[in-house]
Amino acid sequence: MSTHLLNLNLRVWRQAGPNDQGGFKTYRLNGVSTHMSFLEMLDVLNEQLIAQKEEPVAFDHDCREGICGMCSLMINGQAHGPDNATTTCQLHMRRFKDGDTVTIEPWRAAAFPVLRDLVVDRSAFDRIISAGGFVSVNTGNAPDGNAILVPGVRQEVAMDGAACIGCGACVAACKNASAMLFVSAKVSQLAILPQGHPERNARVINMVAQMDKEGFGSCTNTSECEAACPAEVSVAHIARLNREYLRASIFAET
Amino acid sequence: MVRVASDTLNSRVPDGPLQQKWDKHLFDMKLVNPSNKRKFSVIVVGTGLAGGAAAASLGELGYNVKSFCFQDSPRRAHSIAAQGGINAAKNYQNDGDSVWRLFYDTLKGGDYRAREANVHRLAQVSNNIIDQCVAQGVPFAREYGGTLSNRSFGGAQVSRTFYCRGQTGQQLLLGAYQALMRQVSTGKVKLFARREMLELVIVDGLARGIVVRNLATGQLETHTADAVVLATGGYGNVYYLSTMAKGSNVTAAWRCARKGALFANPCYTQIHPTCIPVTGDYQSKLTLMSESLRNDGRVWVPSSKGDKRAPDQIPDTERDYYLERRYPSYGNLAPRDISSRAAKERCDAGHGVGETGLAVFLDFRDAIQRDGEDVVRKKYGNLFHMYNKITAEDPYKQPMRIFPAVHYTMGGLWVDYNLMSNVKGLYVLGEANFSDHGANRLGASALMQGLSDGYFVIPYTIGDHLATTKLEKIADDHPACLQAKKDAEDRITKLMGVQGKRSVDSFHRELGLLMWEKCGMARNRSGLEQVIGQIRDLREQYWKDVRVLGSGDTLNQSLEKAGRVADFMEFAELLAIDALNREESCGGHFREEYQTSEGEAARNDADYSYVAAWEFQSGGAEPILHKEPLVFENVKPSTRSYK
Ligand SMILES: Cc1cc2nc3c(=O)[nH]c(=O)nc-3n(C[C@H](O)[C@H](O)[C@H](O)COP(=O)(O)OP(=O)(O)OC[C@H]3O[C@@H](n4cnc5c(N)ncnc54)[C@H](O)[C@@H]3O)c2cc1C
Ligand code: SF4
Ligand code: FES
Numbered sequence: 079m080s081t082h083l084l085n086l087n088l089r090v091w092r093q094a095g096p097n098d099q100g101g102f103k104t105y106r107l108n109g110v111s112t113h114m115s116f117l118e119m120l121d122v123l124n125e126q127l128i129a130q131k132e133e134p135v136a137f138d139h140d141c142r143e144g145i146c147g148m149c150s151l152m153i154n155g156q157a158h159g160p161d162n163a164t165t166t167c168q169l170h171m172r173r174f175k176d177g178d179t180v181t182i183e184p185w186r187a188a189a190f191p192v193l194r195d196l197v198v199d200r201s202a203f204d205r206i207i208s209a210g211g212f213v214s215v216n217t218g219n220a221p222d223g224n225a226i227l228v229p230g231v232r233q234e235v236a237m238d239g240a241a242c243i244g245c246g247a248c249v250a251a252c253k254n255a256s257a258m259l260f261v262s263a264k265v266s267q268l269a270i271l272p273q274g275h276p277e278r279n280a281r282v283i284n285m286v287a288q289m290d291k292e293g294f295g296s297c298t299n300t301s302e303c304e305a306a307c308p309a310e311v312s313v314a315h316i317a318r319l320n321r322e323y324l325r326a327s328i329f330a331e332t
Numbered sequence: 333m334v335r336v337a338s339d340t341l342n343s344r345v346p347d348g349p350l351q352q353k354w355d356k357h358l359f360d361m362k363l364v365n366p367s368n369k370r371k372f373s374v375i376v377v378g379t380g381l382a383g384g385a386a387a388a389s390l391g392e393l394g395y396n397v398k399s400f401c402f403q404d405s406p407r408r409a410h411s412i413a414a415q416g417g418i419n420a421a422k423n424y425q426n427d428g429d430s431v432w433r434l435f436y437d438t439l440k441g442g443d444y445r446a447r448e449a450n451v452h453r454l455a456q457v458s459n460n461i462i463d464q465c466v467a468q469g470v471p472f473a474r475e476y477g478g479t480l481s482n483r484s485f486g487g488a489q490v491s492r493t494f495y496c497r498g499q500t501g502q503q504l505l506l507g508a509y510q511a512l513m514r515q516v517s518t519g520k521v522k523l524f525a526r527r528e529m530l531e532l533v534i535v536d537g538l539a540r541g542i543v544v545r546n547l548a549t550g551q552l553e554t555h556t557a558d559a560v561v562l563a564t565g566g567y568g569n570v571y572y573l574s575t576m577a578k579g580s581n582v583t584a585a586w587r588c589a590r591k592g593a594l595f596a597n598p599c600y601t602q603i604h605p606t607c608i609p610v611t612g613d614y615q616s617k618l619t620l621m622s623e624s625l626r627n628d629g630r631v632w633v634p635s636s637k638g639d640k641r642a643p644d645q646i647p648d649t650e651r652d653y654y655l656e657r658r659y660p661s662y663g664n665l666a667p668r669d670i671s672s673r674a675a676k677e678r679c680d681a682g683h684g685v686g687e688t689g690l691a692v693f694l695d696f697r698d699a700i701q702r703d704g705e706d707v708v709r710k711k712y713g714n715l716f717h718m719y720n721k722i723t724a725e726d727p728y729k730q731p732m733r734i735f736p737a738v739h740y741t742m743g744g745l746w747v748d749y750n751l752m753s754n755v756k757g758l759y760v761l762g763e764a765n766f767s768d769h770g771a772n773r774l775g776a777s778a779l780m781q782g783l784s785d786g787y788f789v790i791p792y793t794i795g796d797h798l799a800t801t802k803l804e805k806i807a808d809d810h811p812a813c814l815q816a817k818k819d820a821e822d823r824i825t826k827l828m829g830v831q832g833k834r835s836v837d838s839f840h841r842e843l844g845l846l847m848w849e850k851c852g853m854a855r856n857r858s859g860l861e862q863v864i865g866q867i868r869d870l871r872e873q874y875w876k877d878v879r880v881l882g883s884g885d886t887l888n889q890s891l892e893k894a895g896r897v898a899d900f901m902e903f904a905e906l907l908a909i910d911a912l913n914r915e916e917s918c919g920g921h922f923r924e925e926y927q928t929s930e931g932e933a934a935r936n937d938a939d940y941s942y943v944a945a946w947e948f949q950s951g952g953a954e955p956i957l958h959k960e961p962l963v964f965e966n967v968k969p970s971t972r973s974y975k
Contacts, residue, residue: 081612095886113611115722121616121837128835128890133882136889138404140577142617144718145502146408161721168721193548194887201525204405208517212510213469217389217787220460220467224424227478228471237471237496240503244407273469 084110084171087179088123090135093192100192102181112172116159117142117149119171120182136195144168144308147243150250151196152183157247157306165245165308185250189257189293200246202292203260209288210281211264213273232270239267241309248303248311254295259303261289262319263311269322279326286323334913334957341594341945341960344748345449350966354453357749358792362799369394372798373557375542377529377584379406381501381779382762383563384508385786391515393791398555399512399521400544402528402579402892407509410565410577411782414501415622415715417483417493418779420458425482429490431455436967438777441487441667442742442770443919443935444969445600447943447962449749450767457788458780462494464787468507471496483711484627485775487667487974493776498622498714504779508786527553528892529584530823531816532560532591532758539758540806543816545824547892550885554808554817558798559757561790562588563782566741566763568601570900570907571852572844574738575607575620581896582903585745585764589903593753594945594958596746596766598903599911602773602920603853604739605631605671608722608732609691613841618737619722621694622715623775626664628699628708629732631655631671633692637682643693643731654678662974669772669920669933670974672736676853677931679735686733695731736853740778742769742920743910746945746960750793751785754945757797761785766943771919824884827894832877836893839874843867843897843904851908856924860912864905871901906946906955913957916940937969 085108093100107123114122117139124134140148144165151166153159159169174180182196190198228236240263248259265282268274274281297316304313346357364372373396376387384406387399401409421434435455439446462480466472472494473481482491496503515521526547533541533556541556567582568574589595606621632651639646654674659666666674675692678684685691700708705728709716716727723733744766751759751767762782769777806813850863874897882888917926917933918940926934943960 111612111614114614115616118614118616122614125835125837128879128881131879131881134890136887140403140408140579141410141413142578143413143619144721145499146403146410146412146577147405148403148408163717164721168718170721170724172724197887199548200404204407204513204516204523204525207407207510208513212514213467214514215464215467215511216392217385217464217511217791218460220463223422223462223466223472224479226466228474229478230474230476233471233474233478236469237503240471240496240506241499243502244405267471268469271469271471273467 082112084112084174084176084178086110086174089179089181091183092135092195094194096191096193110171112170114171115142115167116153116169116171117167136197138197139167142167145243147245150185150198150245150247152185152250154181157185157251158308163308163310185246187249187255187294189255190246190249203244203246205292206257206261206285206288207264210277210284213268214277226272228271236267236270239263239311239315242311243309245308247306247308249294251302251306252295253300253302254298256297256303257289257294258297258316258319259307259311259313261285262315265322266315266318269318278322279329282319282322282326335954337947337956337958341746341943341958342748343447343960344750345447346749350449350452353449354456361792361796364795364799366394370396372396373398374559374561374794375555375557376400376561376563377542378409378563378565378762378764379509379512380409380411380563380565380762381504381508381782382786383561384409384505384512385783386561386563386761386790387521388508388511388515389787389791390794391518391520394520397515397521398524398557400524400527400529402526402547404526406512406523406525407506409505410580411501411505411779413577414779415498415620416485416624417495417500417776418461418504419485419492419776420462420494420780421455421492422459422462424480425491427490429492433490434458434492437488438768438774439770439967440972441772441774443772443933443972444770444937444941444964445918445962446770447767448964448966453789454768454781454784457784460788461780461783465504465507468511470503470507473497483624484665486623486626486665486671487774495624498624498712501779504783529564530587530820530895532588533812533816534591534755535806535810535812538756538801538803541813543820545820548887550883550888552817552820554813556806556808556813558803559759559794561759561761561794562745562764563761563786564764567903568738568741570843570904571738571847572840573610573615573618573848575604575618578617581899583896583899586899586903588745588753588755588758589948591755592947593755593758594746594947595743595906596943596945597743597910598907598946599914599921600742600771600919601738602668602740602742603672603736604668605675605736606694606734607737607739608719609686609688609735619718620739621719621732621734623668625694625712625715628711629664629694629696630698631664631692631694633678633683633685643695652683659974666974667772667774672853673922675736691733691735693731694734696727697731700728740773742766742771742773746943750796751789752793752797757801759790759794761790771921823895824891827878827891827898828880828884830875830878830880832879834877834879836878836880836890836897839870839878840893840897840900843870843900846870847904847907851911854922854924855911857912860908864908864912867901867905867908874898874901909955910944910946913944914940935971941969
């Protein structure tokens with residue numbers, strides 16, 4: 079594993095606060111090791127900025143291992159950058175070439191307002207889960223784990239949906255800023271598992287209603303979301319959501 | 333000389349036979365009647381497994397809950413990153429497991445430095461946790477026929493670990509998060525994300541509120557309640573490089589310690605044997621490769637020193653599978669502390685591999701030959717993918733290179749059997765407390781503890797406090813609230829006012845390196861004495877030369893880090909003092925002066941079979957040591973052997 083050093087031009091979105099207009103600023107960053115992660119590269123940029131008494135670039139991140147869903151960033155127009163199935167924190171600089179210009183922007187969606195620089199507000203996702211993305215079982219009410227049998231194969235499909243990390247890349251990648259992939263991942267997991275069945279109809283109706291209320295766009299099946307999704311959530315879940323929605327609209331108790 | 337308090341701490345463990353303590357206690361505790369619960373309010377800081385489960389369960393019971401986290405959503409607490417699995421004594425595999433065996437393994441795994449009664453309760457409720465999570469829709473791995481699957485983890489000879497691919501923590505946390513969001517929808521829980529706790533409010537000796545900074549706007553807010561539950565995770569980032577999330581901090585716990593809550597066993601830190609090695613000085617964190625990999629991966633180094641051949645060029649006869657050699661009955665599943673030290677020993681002896689010589693191999697060749705690549709991919713696919721992302725190497729083709737890294741902290745705020753600290757009304761759950769893992773935590777037992785504390789302990793024990801304590805109404809303008817808010821404000825002003833030349837990160841890295849070198853995998857008296865002085869010097873420099881740009885009343889990530897590092901600078905000293913005081917080796921605490929002729933930890937039960945709980949003293953004075961003697965009524969501490 080040999081190390082190379084890159085010299086880069088970074089075009090970074092800077093925005094002082096929610097009400098500021100914001101704009102791009104260009105920085106030159108030299109000597110970037112190809113072993114660095116993308117966020118480590120931004121750390122180095124920030125060290126350089128602090129040394130020059132310029133405020134560092136704000137960006138969300140926490141686990142830096144691809145699971146918390148806190149990191150974001152549009153990198154050269156792609157949500158989480160060029161690699162498939164990879165979050166920004168897991169993207170490494172070996173994907174870039176010496177002399178590259180790299181454009182870095184926040185997620186762009188009406189439902190995800192910018193708070194500062196590259197940081198956006200994704201609380202709309204929490205409100206969608208709160209509208210029905212759960213099984214109503216109070217602590218202490220559970221039967222033995224093996225009393226509910228779930229065939230291994232079904233289990234795997236449920237897990238595919240459950241793997242969503244809630245990052246919002248699907249919304250950012252979609253020209254309509256639709257949140258369908260995110261919503262369908264949860265609807266689908268809980269529709270497949272027997273534990274989710276009692277609330278199946280209300281769940282899909284309420285989550286979709288909340289999604290609309292938050293101002294996400296509608297889904298026109300372009301599958302950009304799937305391509306951007308770091309957790310490899312498939313659009314097959316959207317198809318399942320649509321079936322669930324139809325079913326619920328027919329059978330819902332009114 | 334350490335100043336020792338004359339009284340010993342009362343753990344309030346109920347009397348009676350071990351197996352009946354918890355049930356008896358449940359009966360003895362006072363209850364809050366259902367219609368009165370809505371009259372009480374509880375603050376829960378932290379939304380990980382411990383805090384998320386607690387806030388959801390308390391909301392279900394009818395309490396008014398306020399839930400806080402520093403991330404943008406409760407779903408991002410660092411519990412999300414747990415990979416391998418969660419233990420329970422279900423005995424679904426019919427391999428001889430039982431509550432007693434789980435209790436015994438955990439207590440022994442902790443090198444007999446945990447509180448016996450707490451560990452037994454943990455083993456008892458472990459089965460309820462699995463049931464609860466299944467009912468929530470947590471997609472645990474299953475067999476074809478639909479029953480739950482298990483895998484093995486270190487320090488156990490039964491298969492009792494439940495898992496969801498390589499992302500068990502994620503699924504358990506989402507289960508708790510969804511239960512929490514359900515309570516948010518009913519209005520019983522109010523959510524405060526992007527809030528960082530900066531002060532505890534104590535009124536008449538009772539924990540009654542907190543001061544937080546809204547990280548999005550910079551505003552300070554005061555919140556009051558009838559009790560405060562802290563579930564703020566571990567302090568591993570005092571080492572800068574660790575498997576913790578970047579935001580993980582000691583601030584919440586340390587701010588409570590500064591107000592009188594005792595900090596127990598800070599020197600018990602866990603160094604995990606299988607992490608991806610450091611590559612450069614820009615490195616911002618270390619990535620764990622789950623212990624579950626040791627079910628199928630074999631750990632080895634070349635038998636001859638400095639052997640630089642590619643691993644597949646080294647025949648089996650010239651490989652040293654040192655864990656299998658030294659610990660034949662546990663082999664690659666020897667506990668973490670032991671496996672980490674064994675790796676260090678081989679590297680120190682010149683057998684390490686990779687560019688730096690600070691790595692050993694974790695090899696899947698035999699498993700792939702035996703079971704095929706597909707089976708291995710199904711079990712560990714996401715971990716292999718992660719390894720490949722970071723190193724650009726393919727672990728299906730060549731062995732992983734791994735090295736120990738700081739991973740978990742067994743120490744934490746002192747709590748009694750009810751999980752209440754010595755400050756009345758302040759409860760501490762999950763990794764933030766000290767109680768269940770002793771000097772070393774076994775794999776798959778932190779998730780168990782977090783959920784046990786949150787779902788099955790605090791909902792009962794907090795009621796006893798609320799039902800039996802006189803709680804006056806207090807408002808945000810109570811003098812204690814105003815003072816706490818002013819303290820937080822003053823610190824921010826002071827940090828912003830230094831206007832020095834060095835970034836916060838540069839200080840944090842320097843502190844971390846000191847701690848790793850002198851207070852890491854191996855410790856000794858002279859190193860510890862030296863590092864205490866070095867920490868003090870660095871802290872002094874910090875307050876003279878740190879540079880925090882921008883302002884306090886906007887989103888300002890430098891300022892967030894600056895506050896956390898300031899607290900790490902104080903806490904690091906306590907960690908070293910505790911390590912210096914404990915003149916024995918036990919679990920993750922290895923004092924080079926105290927080892928057997930074979931290099932194993934030499935515990936000293938005669939002098940150190942106690943919990944060291946430290947009381948902070950202001951003005952730079954030495955902390956006071958309070959002791960809780962450890963009483964083992966049921967298991968006789970023996971020398972831990974995995975041979
Ligand atoms: C990479 C990794 C893998 C692991 N794998 C396993 C495993 O397989 N099995 C196992 O049993 N254990 C595992 N562990 C350990 C286990 O995940 C943790 O110990 C456990 O999840 C901690 O849970 P918690 O609820 O105590 O804290 P956390 O999940 O860390 O949550 C802390 C919460 O407190 C909040 N918080 C912290 N500070 C503040 C503050 N100042 N103000 C406001 N809020 C604050 C955070 O926002 C967060 O919500 C692993 C740990 C790591 C790092
Ligand atoms: S579906 Fe994929 S892209 Fe969308 S939030 Fe979930 S993980 Fe992110
Ligand atoms: S920082 Fe957690 S997923 Fe990237």
